[in-house]
Amino acid sequence: MSLDVAVVGATGAVGETIVRVLEERNVPIERLTPFASRERTAAVTFRGRSLDVRATSGPALQGFDVVFFAGGEDASEAYAPALVERGTVVIDNSATYRLHDGVPLVLPEVNAETVRLDHRLFPVANCTAIILCTVLAPIRDTAGLHAVRVATYQAASGAGRAGLEEFLEDERALVLGLPEPEASAFPQRLARNVVPQVGAFDESGYTGEERKVREETRKMLGLPKLDVSVTGVRVPVCTAHSEAVWFETGRKSSLEELAQAFEKAPGIAFHAGGIVTPRDVEGTDLVHVARLRAERETSRGDTFALWCVGDQLRKGAATNAVQILELLIARGFVGD
Numbered sequence: 152m153s154l155d156v157a158v159v160g161a162t163g164a165v166g167e168t169i170v171r172v173l174e175e176r177n178v179p180i181e182r183l184t185p186f187a188s189r190e191r192t193a194a195v196t197f198r199g200r201s202l203d204v205r206a207t208s209g210p211a212l213q214g215f216d217v218v219f220f221a222g223g224e225d226a227s228e229a230y231a232p233a234l235v236e237r238g239t240v241v242i243d244n245s246a247t248y249r250l251h252d253g254v255p256l257v258l259p260e261v262n263a264e265t266v267r268l269d270h271r272l273f274p275v276a277n278c279t280a281i282i283l284c285t286v287l288a289p290i291r292d293t294a295g296l297h298a299v300r301v302a303t304y305q306a307a308s309g310a311g312r313a314g315l316e317e318f319l320e321d322e323r324a325l326v327l328g329l330p331e332p333e334a335s336a337f338p339q340r341l342a343r344n345v346v347p348q349v350g351a352f353d354e355s356g357y358t359g360e361e362r363k364v365r366e367e368t369r370k371m372l373g374l375p376k377l378d379v380s381v382t383g384v385r386v387p388v389c390t391a392h393s394e395a396v397w398f399e400t401g402r403k404s405s406l407e408e409l410a411q412a413f414e415k416a417p418g419i420a421f422h423a424g425g426i427v428t429p430r431d432v433e434g435t436d437l438v439h440v441a442r443l444r445a446e447r448e449t450s451r452g453d454t455f456a457l458w459c460v461g462d463q464l465r466k467g468a469a470t471n472a473v474q475i476l477e478l479l480i481a482r483g484f485v486g487d
């Protein structure tokens with residue numbers, strides 16, 4: 152089997168990473184066609200060949216077995232429904248369809264069983280939620296999960312190529328004493344700063360990012376009433392999101408029991424001692440867990456705290472998207 156695959160948004164931070172991960176993992180692809188908002192010549196490299204980028208349109212996206220979307224909400228909203236209708240497999244990194252009923256939100260290590268033969272639309276969850284759920288799933292399975300509090304430390308590239316470029320330009324200006332650029336990808340300038348706002352605020356004071364993490368975490372873990380509170384913070388880091396997580400188990404547990412669960416869990420590197428930082432994990436696919444510690448007993452279970460880090464462009468987006476395709480291939484749900 153060899154697939155005809157399109158990547159919409161192939162010139163962006165996530166799309167470029169999808170192309171790289173498809174090549175690295177040797178996914179059986181006959182032809183890969185990159186798309187973006189406009190045409191470019193020889194702008195994407197796949198298996199050593201420079202490929203022209205095509206302008207995205209409904210007609211141009213017809214006829215592919217699989218279309219990855221990494222082009223923002225607009226592109227997914229405009230083109231995904233017609234493709235799904237025609238039987239194309241759509242793997243979508245935007246937030247558009249993640250919470251729709253009947254649409255699985257697949258984190259292959261955690262809920263692969265939610266994929267059915269008749270599904271064609273596969274949203275990829277929010278990057279912060281993917282990292283969090285990879286870590287919470289073994290806790291849920293070992294000791295139950297009652298409540299989660301998380302503070303995030305999110306990298307500049309989480310705001311796409313423009314976010315990363317703005318942060319690097321801001322840093323350069325500070326070092327060289329140049330006029331400082333206006334913040335546009337972030338609410339405030341990010342260099343030598345910490346910005347406690349990721350996304351727009353709603354009337355309750357939470358941001359869109361915080362709501363996504365809460366709702367998508369509940370959906371991926373199959374715990375619709377899980378007590379989740381998130382504070383999303385942008386930090387001056389290029390790539391990889393970190394999260395400080397506090398959680399309450401549903402029954403009694405221990406550090407030993409949880410450490411064993413993390414050691415065995417797919418997709419996790421557990422560090423029994425020491426620390427792990429974004430720069431340690433950039434460019435890799437595992438979610439790293441460190442600083443596991445016990446807090447106190449409660450009437451239900453126990454509370455614990457940990458630190459986790461994952462490359463949000465890879466496991467938080469592109470690698471998870473490619474793993475979904477690999478899952479469909481393994482089950483015989485895509486291709487001839």
Ligand SMILES: NC(=O)c1ccc[n+]([C@@H]2O[C@H](COP(=O)([O-])OP(=O)(O)OC[C@H]3O[C@@H](n4cnc5c(N)ncnc54)[C@H](OP(=O)(O)O)[C@@H]3O)[C@@H](O)[C@H]2O)c1
Pocket residue numbers: 159160161162163164165166186187188189207220221222223224225226244245246276277278308309310311312313463464467468
């Ligand atoms: N960055 C992350 O860490 C991350 C993580 C998880 C999910 N996501 C999601 O992934 C998607 C892509 O994010 P990104 O960070 O990669 O953004 P990005 O770096 O800004 O890249 C956006 C890409 O989409 C293309 N594009 C924009 N509008 C389009 C349209 N109407 N039709 C077709 N292509 C269009 C752009 O093409 P041009 O180059 O021609 O403008 C570019 O290739 C977003 O939905 C984002 O929320 C991002």
